[in-house]
Amino acid sequence: MFGSSAKRVQSKKIRERSFEIVILASALVSVISVLFITWFIFRSGLPLFSKVKLSEFLFGSRWEPVANPPSFGIFAFIVGSFYVTGLSLLMAVPIGLACGIYLAEFARGSIAGFLRSVVNLLSGIPSVIYGLFGIVFVAGAVRVLFGGNGYSVLSASIILAIMILPTIINITEVSLRAVPSELKEGSLAVGATHWQTIYKVLIPAARSGIAAGIVLGMGRAIGETMAVLLVAGNAPIMPDSPLSMTRTMTMNIITDMSYAEGDHMTSLFTTGIVLFVFILFLNLCVQLFLRRMNNEGK
Structure with missing residues (x-):
């Protein structure tokens, strides 16, 4: 036994x-x-x-990799990446936060289920479909409203904003639901309204998760290629307005990769290094910021 x-x-x-x-x-x-x-x-x-100075590569304005002598300046692509990503975040973050708050605090029953299904569907649509939608509808609307050919920073930003919305919405909702119910009940018990509780209690308590959702959305936006390639114009020039055509770092890699060789090919990997370092730096900054906020909260 x-x-x-x-x-x-x-x-x-x-x-x-x-x-x-x-x-x-x-x-x-x-x-x-x-x-x-x-x-x-x-x-x-x-x-x-x-062969190429770091300053020349990062801040050079000429991208002529097959010229003699060649020029490897990606500053226009860096600006284009930041421009498109920043504008898409300006559109997506307020809408994403509002939708996440609504799903976590107000939506009930079949309405909540329907909205979550729509959000999940958006996250599963292939990027090329977003790009085709952008060509037909978004670029077309920009062309009618503002003139030009419609392929621009603005068109790319609108498509990216739609693409990153599910990430921001889902993580915002999950983060708010993870806040201990005692905090919400205590706030309501002392006389705070529902909106005051959301603004002054729930959002500060869930800020780490919400910030993580925004960072993930930003990472997807700056790394997206196909959808942006179809609606941004793919012009290797410095964008000077939201209606300018542009080329991002990821667009430049995918555009030139099929025929690049030698130093040209190497420069595309170097562009990938710049993108990698930027995303790493962004994540470190966010972590330090959140740690500082948490320390101040204590």
Whole structure:
């Protein structure tokens, strides 16, 4: 009897240990994959700086990789990326926060289920479909309202705003629902209205999650290629207004990759390094900001 019990305990320990090993192996695969991708990008892109100065690459205004001599200046693409991403966030963040708050605090029953289904559907639509929608409707509307050919920073920003809305909405709703109910009930008990409770209690308590949703949306916006490629105009020029055509860093990589070779190919990997470093820097800044806010809150 005791022998059988000991065997069961030993068997349980073996299963638990095996499960721990599988989980650890999965985590290591993720870490190794990230490290390998990082090594590959830097290994492929850094050799360009033996021929081109960093300042010339980052702040140069001419992109003529096949000229003689070639020019590798991506400043217009950096500005285009920031322009499109920033404008899309200006549109998406207020709408996303409002929708997330509504779903978390006001929507009930079939209405809530319908809205969540719509949001989930938006997140599953392929980017090329968004791009086709942008060509027919968004660029067409911009063309009618503002003139020009409709392919512009504004058109790309509108499409990106629609694409990142599901991320911001879902994470905002989840973050608000994760706030302990005692905080909400305590606020209402001392006489605060529902709106005052949302604004002064729930949103500050959920700010870390909400900020994470915005950062994830920003990461998708700045890394999106196909939809932006179809509606931004793909012109390697400096955008001077929301109605200007533009080319982002990701657009430049996908546009030139099919025929690039030599230093031209290397410069595309270097552009990927710039994009990688920017997103890493952005995440670090957000983490430091949230840590500071949490410390001040304590």
